[in-house]
Amino acid sequence: MPKSDNPPSNRSLRILVVSQYFWPENFRINDLVDALAVRGHEITILTGSPNYPDGVVFSDFAATPAKYSSYKGVPVFRVPMAARGSGAFRLVLNYITFAVSAAIIGPLKLRGRSFDAIFVFEPSPITVGFPAIVLRRFKRTPVALWVLDLWPESLSAVGAVRTPTVLRLVGRLVSFIYRRCDLILAQSRRFIPEIQRRCGSVPVVYFPNWAEDTFAATDAIPAPEIPAAANTFDIVFAGNIGEAQDFPAILDAADLLRDEPVRWLIVGDGRKLEWVRREIAVRGLGDKVLLIGRFPVERMPEFFAAADALLVSLRSEPIFALTIPAKLQAYLAAGIPILAMIDGEGADVVRDAQAGLACAAGDSAGLAEAVKAMVALPEAERFSMGQRGQEFARREFSRDMLIEALEHWLGALSEKVTR
Numbered sequence: 001m002p003k004s005d006n007p008p009s010n011r012s013l014r015i016l017v018v019s020q021y022f023w024p025e026n027f028r029i030n031d032l033v034d035a036l037a038v039r040g041h042e043i044t045i046l047t048g049s050p051n052y053p054d055g056v057v058f059s060d061f062a063a064t065p066a067k068y069s070s071y072k073g074v075p076v077f078r079v080p081m082a083a084r085g086s087g088a089f090r091l092v093l094n095y096i097t098f099a100v101s102a103a104i105i106g107p108l109k110l111r112g113r114s115f116d117a118i119f120v121f122e123p124s125p126i127t128v129g130f131p132a133i134v135l136r137r138f139k140r141t142p143v144a145l146w147v148l149d150l151w152p153e154s155l156s157a158v159g160a161v162r163t164p165t166v167l168r169l170v171g172r173l174v175s176f177i178y179r180r181c182d183l184i185l186a187q188s189r190r191f192i193p194e195i196q197r198r199c200g201s202v203p204v205v206y207f208p209n210w211a212e213d214t215f216a217a218t219d220a221i222p223a224p225e226i227p228a229a230a231n232t233f234d235i236v237f238a239g240n241i242g243e244a245q246d247f248p249a250i251l252d253a254a255d256l257l258r259d260e261p262v263r264w265l266i267v268g269d270g271r272k273l274e275w276v277r278r279e280i281a282v283r284g285l286g287d288k289v290l291l292i293g294r295f296p297v298e299r300m301p302e303f304f305a306a307a308d309a310l311l312v313s314l315r316s317e318p319i320f321a322l323t324i325p326a327k328l329q330a331y332l333a334a335g336i337p338i339l340a341m342i343d344g345e346g347a348d349v350v351r352d353a354q355a356g357l358a359c360a361a362g363d364s365a366g367l368a369e370a371v372k373a374m375v376a377l378p379e380a381e382r383f384s385m386g387q388r389g390q391e392f393a394r395r396e397f398s399r400d401m402l403i404e405a406l407e408h409w410l411g412a413l414s415e416k417v418t419r
Contacts, residue, residue, distance in 0.1 A: 013410055014042045014114060016141070018106075018132045019121035020081075020098045022047040023071050024058060026297045028326065029121040031212050034072055035403050043074045044113060046106050046131070048081040048098045053240070053269055053294075055084035055094075077109045088160065095125040102131035107138045115141045116414035119406075120181075124149040126170075129177035142182035142413040146207060148326070150194055150319055157317035158243040174198055182413050185406075188345045190322035205409065209326045210399040211333035212297065216390070220301035225292055232263045233375045235339060236307035238300060239327045241270035246315040249341060251279055252364035253371070254289050262288070262371060264311070267303045269294035304334045308382070309356070309374055313341040316362035324349060331355075332393035335386035337374060341367045349396075355389030 015036060021027045022045055037043050050058045050068070061068050069076055079101040082093045118141050120132045129145055136143045152170035155161040161170065178184060178199035185207035186192045195204050226234075241247065254264050266276070266289065273291070280289050292303070304310065310331045314320040321344025328346055331338050338356030340347055347358040357374055359366030374382065 011411060012040045012042060013116045013407070013414060014044075015410060016044050016046060016110070016113075016115040016118045016135065016139075017121065018046045018102065018118060018128060018135070020048055020095075020125070020128045021052055021121070021123070022050070022076065024061065024068065025050045025052045027052075027121070027123065028209060028212070030071070031399075032121075032403070032406075033074055035399065036407075037072060037074050039403070039407065041407075044110070044115070045071065045074060045076040046102055046110065046135075047076060047078055048102070049078060049083065051083040051094075053084075055086055055090065057083050077106070079105045079109070095127045099125075099127040099130045102128075103134040106131050106135060110135070110139075115139055117141060117410040118143045119410065120145045122147055122149065124151070124154065126151040126174050126177060129181070133177060133180040136180065136182075142416070143180070144183040144185060144410060144413060145178070145181045146185040146187070147191060147195060148187045148209070150191060150322065153194070153319035154244075157315065157319045171198070175200075178202060182416075183409060185409075187326075188322055188324045190345045194322065207402065207406065208324055208397055209329050210397045210402050211329040211393060213399070214298055214301060215304070215330040215333040216335070220305040222306035223292075223295075223299065223302035225295075226265060226303070226306045227290065229263060232261050233308045233371075234263050234265055234306055235309050235311050235371065236265045236267060236303055237311040237313070238267045238303060238330075241266065241268050241273045241276060243272060244314055244320065245270075245272070246313050246341070246362060247272055247276050247279075249315075249362050249364040249367070250311070250313055251276070251283065251285065251289065253341075253367040254285055255283055256365065256368040257371060258285065258288055260372070260375070262375070264289040265292055265303070265306065266290065267292045267295065267300075300330070301334070304336055307336050309337045309339045309371075310334065311339045311341075312346065312350075313367075314343070314346065314361055316343060316360070320361065321345070329393060329397045332389040332397070335390040337382045337385040338389065339367065339370055339374060341370075349392075353389050353392035355385050355392060 019029045023030045081098040084094045118132050122128050132143050151174050152167045175198040184204045192204050312325050324346050340350045340358040343361040350356050350358045357370040359370050
């Protein structure tokens, strides 16, 4: 549980949130902004044009951008940027154009506005920190950077960058940004030493993800998009279908269990989707692995309600062993047993919570055995696993507890500036 050394304060803060992603895109920053605003803080958003995950600017936004200039009463300032498109070049262009545009146009759009703190949401890329440190100088305002993805390690792990020289240059950029922040928040405890290697004397604190309240819904009706089937054990994977999630190993496990009454329901989208679709056809797993599609976060309880177990997976890479996958908190809050094919801190969470079964990352045979073991458990024991997961989530990943800690940290930063 993260703790703040600062005493509670009821002072309202003026907080600028810098995020490359924001509503109507589905990211946890939306929930954080809503929570801070409800608590009486004056929030302002600096972001870009919504285009994640398809890489194309949302059609409704393109037609009527004025509709998206306010989020639940919070002003949203958007800067021009290149959409993600498809391919590595477009993705790099997307990252660079937001960073440069927000650094140059951001100060102009925010003229006359003062802030007590700047909060940066950094799931990836690290370049989102660049406009924040520019604004730090212009506004004479402290910056807190929430690191949810370690660069350059994650670039190497997913094969996005393989050239050592480029990775070293990215590492220098990371150090440049970290050292110009006033506080760094790490999404897992194992991130902290890695961040400290690059951040100099900047303080680093543990600040994990939480699950939005919607995931704890217990009265959800199973989603109608899931085909009915009798006497099957349904495993739901929800989220990004990308390189990091190791779908080759998932499909290997499904192949090993093709004669078992097990279905794998994949809810989500991502750059690996078409590869997964082709591989399902090649392996003849069409009745075992179902691609359900992408749906808004508000509907996830309906898909979870259809699950006998929830699957989380990451490739076997040192960087991923340091990570707590964001979906893990949602899975715990849902109260459904978890199957985890992950290493390190994520696996520790599942085991410490006694909320499911875990095997090593990349171990498709181990995952298949874990599924068999889960199927063989009495229903009462699976129910108890889910209950233990919910209790662990309430104790370790409470939304209110975490946001209260963030308020204290941001308040302390602003007080240092005003003294």
